[in-house]
Amino acid sequence: MDKVTTHAEIGDLFHDGMTIMVGGFMGTGAPEGLVRILMDRDIKDITLISSDTALMDTGVGPLVLSRRLKKVIASHIGTNPETGRQMLAGELAVELVPQGTLAERVRAGGAGLGGILTPTGTGTMVAENKQTLTIEGREYLVELPLRADVALLKAHKADKSGNLVYRNSARNFNPLMALAADLVIVQVDEIVETGELDPNIVVTPGVLVDKIICYVEGE
Numbered sequence: 093m094d095k096v097t098t099h100a101e102i103g104d105l106f107h108d109g110m111t112i113m114v115g116g117f118m119g120t121g122a123p124e125g126l127v128r129i130l131m132d133r134d135i136k137d138i139t140l141i142s143s144d145t146a147l148m149d150t151g152v153g154p155l156v157l158s159r160r161l162k163k164v165i166a167s168h169i170g171t172n173p174e175t176g177r178q179m180l181a182g183e184l185a186v187e188l189v190p191q192g193t194l195a196e197r198v199r200a201g202g203a204g205l206g207g208i209l210t211p212t213g214t215g216t217m218v219a220e221n222k223q224t225l226t227i228e229g230r231e232y233l234v235e236l237p238l239r240a241d242v243a244l245l246k247a248h249k250a251d252k253s254g255n256l257v258y259r260n261s262a263r264n265f266n267p268l269m270a271l272a273a274d275l276v277i278v279q280v281d282e283i284v285e286t287g288e289l290d291p292n293i294v295v296t297p298g299v300l301v302d303k304i305i306c307y308v309e310g311e
Contacts, residue, residue, distance in 0.1 A: 094252045096283055097303045102126070103133045105242070105275065105303075111139040113198070113240040113269040118144055118171065119151035121262030123246040123279035125307030127152060130160065137162045141198070141238055143191065143265050144168035145175040159183070165238065167191035190218070193235055195268060200237035202271025207236045243273035247296070250278060253286040254301030255294045263295065270300045277303040 106129070116122025130138070131154060138161050145166055146153040155161055156175050163185040169175040178184035189197065196208045209232035213219050223234040245266045248259035256278060258266060270276050283306050 095254045095298070095301060095304045096252055097305055099129055099305065102277060102303060102305060103129050105277070106130060106133055106135045108135060109137045110135070110242060111141065111240045113141040113238075113243040113273055114152050115243070115245045115264065115266035115269050116143065116146070116151050117261070117264045119146040119153070121246050121258070121264045121266055122146065122151035123244045123277075123307070124151065125279045125305070126244040126277060127155060130155065131158060136160045139163040139165070141165045141240055141269075143194065145172040148172055148174055156184075163187070165189060165194070167194045188218075189235075194238075195265065197235050197238040198265070198268045198272050200235075201239040202268065205237055207234050209233070210235055238272060240269075240273040242275040242277060243269040245270060245276065245278045245296075247278050247280045249282045249284065249289065250280045250301070250304045251284050251286045251289050251298070252304070254278070254296075254298030254304055255286075255289050255291075256280070256296035256298075256301065257289060257293050258295055267296050270296045275303075276301050277305070279305055279307045281308075282306065 140161050142152050145156050148157050153172050165187045167189055179186040190212050193210050200208050213233055214231045225232050247256040249257045278301055
């Protein structure tokens with residue numbers, strides 16, 4: 093099944109108020125072409141699940157700067173001062189999650205689990221309003237799974253069936269998020285015919301991917 097699509101078709105899939113996961117870390121491995129489509133379509137009131145909010149002009153940073161978000165769930169916002177400013181002004185809801193916990197919550201969402209148990213954050217403000225369990229004398233927080241309406245991912249190469257190969261550290265959150273959204277859209281540097289990729293280097297199987305677009309910087 094050929095999953096290659098166009099900017100116009102992808103743009104029609106977005107609407108205000110969506111929960112969107114975006115792969116990448118500090119902009120590396122983030123699908124900036126797909127972020128640009130969100131910007132062009134003036135999509136707003138987004139709940140964003142992302143490792144971080146990058147810099148103001150990289151990764152998901154432009155979504156913050158242009159006020160397209162109503163809530164951010166992330167592990168780090170310090171490199172994008174606009175995120176902190178909007179949070180302190182009461183303009184943007186921010187849920188800060190330790191990075192390992194964030195990854196595991198996404199993984200739980202993809203695996204259909206009811207949540208995870210972690211000792212990280214016990215005894216701190218992270219634990220406020222959260223259920224705790226004590227197992228063999230140690231206290232754990234119950235952290236709920238995370239899922240999204242759509243995941244926007246970045247891979248290096250795809251075949252037309254959606255099998256994905258990543259490059260270096262761009263692999264980061266992208267494979268996890270491919271499991272945890274109702275719709276998975278991938279931006280790639282190159283698309284090849286189905287069967288051309290060595291199965292041994294495929295990280296995300298095509299069954300998890302719905303749409304693929306090739307994006308060249310400067311388009």
